[in-house]
Amino acid sequence: MAYSDKLLDHYENPRNVGTLDKDDPSVGTGLVGAPACGDVMRLQIRVSPEGVIEDARFKTFGCGSAIASSSLATEWIKGKNIDEAASIKNSQIAEELSLPPVKIHCSVLAEDAIKSAIEDYKAKRAARLALDASPAEAPTAATAPASL
Amino acid sequence: MALKFPIYMDNHATTPLDKRVLEAMLPYFTQDFGNAASRTHAYGWHAEAAVEDSRETIADYIGAESGKEIVFTSGATESDNLAIKGVAEYYKGKGNHIITTTIEHKAVLDSCKRLEKEGYTVTYVNAGPDGLVNPADIEAAITDKTILVSVMLANNEVGTIQPIGEIGAITRKRGVLFHCDAVQGFGKTPFDVQRMNVDLASLTAHKIYGPKGVGALYVRRSKPRVRLVAQMDGGGHERGNRSGTLNVPGIVGFAKAVSIFKQEGVAEADRIRGLRDRLHGAINKELDSVFLNGHPEKRLPGNLNLSFSFVEGEGLMMAIKDVAVSSGSACTSASLEPSYVLRSMGLDEELAHSSIRFGLGRFNTEEEVDYVAELVIGKVKRLRELSPLYEMHQQGIDIKSIQWAAH
Numbered sequence: 070m071a072y073s074d075k076l077l078d079h080y081e082n083p084r085n086v087g088t089l090d091k092d093d094p095s096v097g098t099g100l101v102g103a104p105a106c107g108d109v110m111r112l113q114i115r116v117s118p119e120g121v122i123e124d125a126r127f128k129t130f131g132c133g134s135a136i137a138s139s140s141l142a143t144e145w146i147k148g149k150n151i152d153e154a155a156s157i158k159n160s161q162i163a164e165e166l167s168l169p170p171v172k173i174h175c176s177v178l179a180e181d182a183i184k185s186a187i188e189d190y191k192a193k194r195a196a197r198l199a200l201d202a203s204p205a206e207a208p209t210a211a212t213a214p215a216s217l
Numbered sequence: 218m219a220l221k222f223p224i225y226m227d228n229h230a231t232t233p234l235d236k237r238v239l240e241a242m243l244p245y246f247t248q249d250f251g252n253a254a255s256r257t258h259a260y261g262w263h264a265e266a267a268v269e270d271s272r273e274t275i276a277d278y279i280g281a282e283s284g285k286e287i288v289f290t291s292g293a294t295e296s297d298n299l300a301i302k303g304v305a306e307y308y309k310g311k312g313n314h315i316i317t318t319t320i321e322h323k324a325v326l327d328s329c330k331r332l333e334k335e336g337y338t339v340t341y342v343n344a345g346p347d348g349l350v351n352p353a354d355i356e357a358a359i360t361d362k363t364i365l366v367s368v369m370l371a372n373n374e375v376g377t378i379q380p381i382g383e384i385g386a387i388t389r390k391r392g393v394l395f396h397c398d399a400v401q402g403f404g405k406t407p408f409d410v411q412r413m414n415v416d417l418a419s420l421t422a423h424k425i426y427g428p429k430g431v432g433a434l435y436v437r438r439s440k441p442r443v444r445l446v447a448q449m450d451g452g453g454h455e456r457g458n459r460s461g462t463l464n465v466p467g468i469v470g471f472a473k474a475v476s477i478f479k480q481e482g483v484a485e486a487d488r489i490r491g492l493r494d495r496l497h498g499a500i501n502k503e504l505d506s507v508f509l510n511g512h513p514e515k516r517l518p519g520n521l522n523l524s525f526s527f528v529e530g531e532g533l534m535m536a537i538k539d540v541a542v543s544s545g546s547a548c549t550s551a552s553l554e555p556s557y558v559l560r561s562m563g564l565d566e567e568l569a570h571s572s573i574r575f576g577l578g579r580f581n582t583e584e585e586v587d588y589v590a591e592l593v594i595g596k597v598k599r600l601r602e603l604s605p606l607y608e609m610h611q612q613g614i615d616i617k618s619i620q621w622a623a624h
Binding site for chain 2: 072080083086088100101102103104105106107108109110111128129130131132133135136
């Protein structure tokens with residue numbers, strides 16, 4: 070299969086590989102895909118109090134297109150506010166990397182990963198606000214086991 | 218010696234032509250170019266003599282009684298089609314049941330699927346987790362309607378060598394014909410149609426350093442005499458079993474490739490096994506969570522099928538593009554399904570996606586093996602750094618305990 074130079078560049082020099090602390094209240098984590106399907110993406114964002122994505126990190130189990138799609142996704146969402154980031158479409162990722170038709174699902178997964186990370190962040194924030202609103206509760210909710 | 222890139226380690230797919238084979242073939246393109254069916258002049262007689270010599274060489278090598286039992290074809294796919302459909306059609310008055318295995322090549326499986334559409338019944342026997350077919354499972358599947366059993370000599374993905382002699386003893390005892398797709402094992406592991414009671418065998422030249430586009434079907438002529446309905450109509454070549462002008466240079470090359478195996482095959486298998494074990498040993502020394510697919514000993518000398526857990530096969534192949542190998546990963550096929558052979562062995566889908574098949578052959582060197590081992594080790598380590606699954610594994614999280622959303 071012939072891959073585009075952009076795809077190969079993201080595969081060979083992936084941007085923003087790594088792990089953020091999933092228990093940090095400013096971090097949202099998205100884990101999408103399944104090992105049995107041959108691709109798993111984990112995308113994490115650190116969001117400022119103003120709602121801007123200050124940092125993004127990923128790790129991906131998958132083919133070259135999956136790795137490149139997630140690398141590109143982290144590059145694109147950094148510096149955007151969460152609503153802008155949530156509006157990124159898989160078709161934009163597929164177009165940028167010139168994904169062949171059989172690899173379109175990789176871009177779908179990357180879009181899902183962005184949305185999932187943002188939702189996780191929003192859910193954490195909502196839980197924290199609810200907690201702040203009821204000061205009688207002991208502030209130990211952060212020790213709940215995370216699925217990751 | 219300088220390495221030539223990409224390093225070819227996909228010898229199950231095809232092999233390069235041996236130069237000695239090419240030399241043997243060349244005169245039959247331009248000088249002795251006659252049609253082996255031409256009876257009226259020397260061009261035809263020369264071509265026919267070369268074909269008959271080749272027939273004897275190949276028959277002798279597989280333990281056949283005579284060259285008359287060799288039907289030349291365009292390759293193994295045609296041989297498999299002719300054997301299965303030809304037998305099914307000829308013996309349909311006797312029965313309509315065929316037994317094969319889930320790890321056969323598509324040429325066998327899809328021929329069987331075609332017959333199912335035509336009203337035949339096919340039993341697909343599973344291989345065990347070690348990639349070996351249990352002869353007892355074949356025997357248990359035989360009914361009074363069974364006309365044919367088809368089992369491969371060696372599997373093309375995991376290289377496992379099937380108990381052909383044991384299965385042949387069963388089919389002979391039960392009066393059922395036995396076809397063996399011998400393409401992968403032929404030359405690399407002992408194969409003898411008499412000793413193993415094989416009635417039909419598919420062979421091809423390009424897996425044994427011969428040319429592409431030429432193969433053969435062994436068809437037993439006595440005890441029992443096997444009959445076929447030809448699948449190609451025309452001039453009635455090959456005793457009416459396969460019409461079509463013979464590929465004389467190809468057939469000469471095929472026989473030359475066989476005679477090289479006859480001379481050098483045993484020593485070569487030892488050398489290739491040594492290279493394979495060297496590659497495996499080097500990888501195992503440096504990497505954890507690497508699994509060998511298929512039986513550790515009952516496998517082709519050049520076959521090393523490994524699953525690199527937490528790394529996806531196509532992603533890995535992209536990283537090791539200096540080496541020509543293949544993967545059981547879904548991503549290498551249009552179907553997006555991982556290897557049906559690995560799945561039918563009961564392998565975890567994650568591990569099927571993580572598999573790489575190294576196929577070593579005649580022209581691989583120790584230097585190449587060392588280069589490939591180092592490359593693979595480095596790239597697997599790098600991709601594991603990128604893998605969320607490896608991170609979870611290191612943290613002691615059982616990946617199977619997570620509820621994954623299938624997509």
